Amino acid sequence: MPIPLNTSTDSGTAPPPEDAGWLVWARRWPRWAPYAAAVWGGAYAVVQAVWAVTGTTVPLTPDDSYTSATQGVLAGMGVVAAGAGLAATRTWAGWRHAATTVSLCAAVLVYLLGAASLPAHFVTLASGSGVESATGLANVLLHAAGAGLLIPATLSFWRRHRNQCPRCGRFHEGRSSGALVHPAPSVASRRTRTAVFLLMGGLLPWAGVKTIWTLGGDAIGVTAEGWRDSNADASGIVKALASVGIDVTVLAAAAAIFLLLGLMYPWGQVFPRWTLLLAGRRVPRLLPLLPAWATAFGLSLYGVFILVVFVPLTALGVFPEMKPTGAFTTSSGLLWMAAFGGMAFTGLGFGLVLAARSYATRTRPVCAGAGTPVPAPAG
Known part of the structure; x- marks a missing residue:
């Protein structure tokens, strides 16, 4: 069985030189991604709540903007995402596992939808046309960041539930934060x-x-x-x-x-x-x-x-x-x-x-x- 996420595989010695610095941090993404998603969810909830209370205009489409009520719902969704991120750090069974899974999937879907206009913003910026709305761009980037953190958090949660290595997804024993072996280059089918x-x-x-x-x-x-x-x-x-x-x-x-x-x-x-x-x-x-x-x-x-x-x-x-x-x-x-x-x-x-x-x-x-x-x- 693979080593659970919250179980150390080190023997108490310092990591080898090739695992030092940013590389070991990147290799341990299953450990920190759920916590990062939880922190992001809390920050997102605060931002949406502030925008709702202050009446800040956040464009939804070129002709429409988010209402304060919608921003309040999004703030609540941020709280759900934060809770789901924390729950994803543990392995659950029964209804707790189902609730965590549903919360993670719902949050990912919401933030993917919120980031759907990211390509249009990219083309606008790349063409030198400037930023049409700072809050609109910030909102899209917030959604993209949320999806980018919640997806790996969900992936590690599912893998640990299935007793897979949370990082590579294989069934193996031993370290899950050491070096990786990559397949040879290949052509798509x-x-x-x-x-x-x-x-x-x-x-x-x-x-x-x-x-x-x-x-x-x-x-x-x-x-x-x-x-x-x-x-x-x-x-x-x-x-x-x-x-x-x-x-x-x-x-x-x-x-x-x-x-x-x-x-x-x-x-x-x-x-x-x-x-x-x-x-x-x-x-x-x-x-x-x-x-x-x-x-x-x-x-x-x-x-x-x-x-x-x-x-x-x-x-x-x-x-x-x-x-x-x-x-x-x-x-x-x-x-x-x-x-x-x-x-x-x-x-x-x-x-x-x-x-x-x-x-x-x-x-x-x-x-x-x-x-x-x-x-x-x-x-």
Whole structure:
């Protein structure tokens, strides 16, 4: 059986040199992640309560803001998250285990939903457009941090309940905070690669139309002149890219495609020769996984809502007809662009989900005390 989380595996001597400093701290994440999640939950509850009492405006969408009542509910959710984090430091049975599991899962879902707009904020900042709302960005970052702490806390809690090593997830005895053995670099399975490339194809209509506009063409009721006029107040970076036919959001999608390829091929596990000084070194596992996880959920959620709910119900007349706005001169053109956006974000989001899952499976290390891992599984 693996060593429980609160049981020391050391013999009373200092850790070896390779386990010193930040490395040993990182390797012991199952021990501190639940406590960190609990501290974060308390801080989050205080922030939401202060915003509610002071009437601080925190945007929910470009047109709506959180109400004080909603912020009060979120503050209560922070208290629940703090309690669940503390409960996750122990192994429970019966209803206590069920209550802890439900609380952790509910908190993770709430904070993932709250962080869904993180990709949009990233593109806005990267384009040099500045911060539209400081409290809005702070709120999204708070939610992202909460999800980022509660997910590993939940993972370690589940693994300990199943008598697995809380860190690597294998069944083994001995230390769970020593060195890790990593699988050899590998390629994602043919099925995964095929699915991801098909999903990436959803970007083509959306990126194609935007490229036509930036290159001076007309499409779906938008003229090149109208497109330029609608972006007259854009940042210098956006205008510079548009002058050479590159839309900043298409460039961001290209960066996501680069991430997708890295998740599926060996150069995402070992730095290739063109990275110069880093060439041949192992890529830190979280380096591609964190941005993939941080963007996949929001893109998938937004894309599915637009493609499956908003566009069909608008076309059927259930939702009000979209009024032409900005560079758009027809409602149908605006609806087509919404459909193209839904296809793009759905494809990119689910592509990241599949590629990140494959990468996480293929690169999953094992504690050195458990022996040499088997070759990387197909993913």
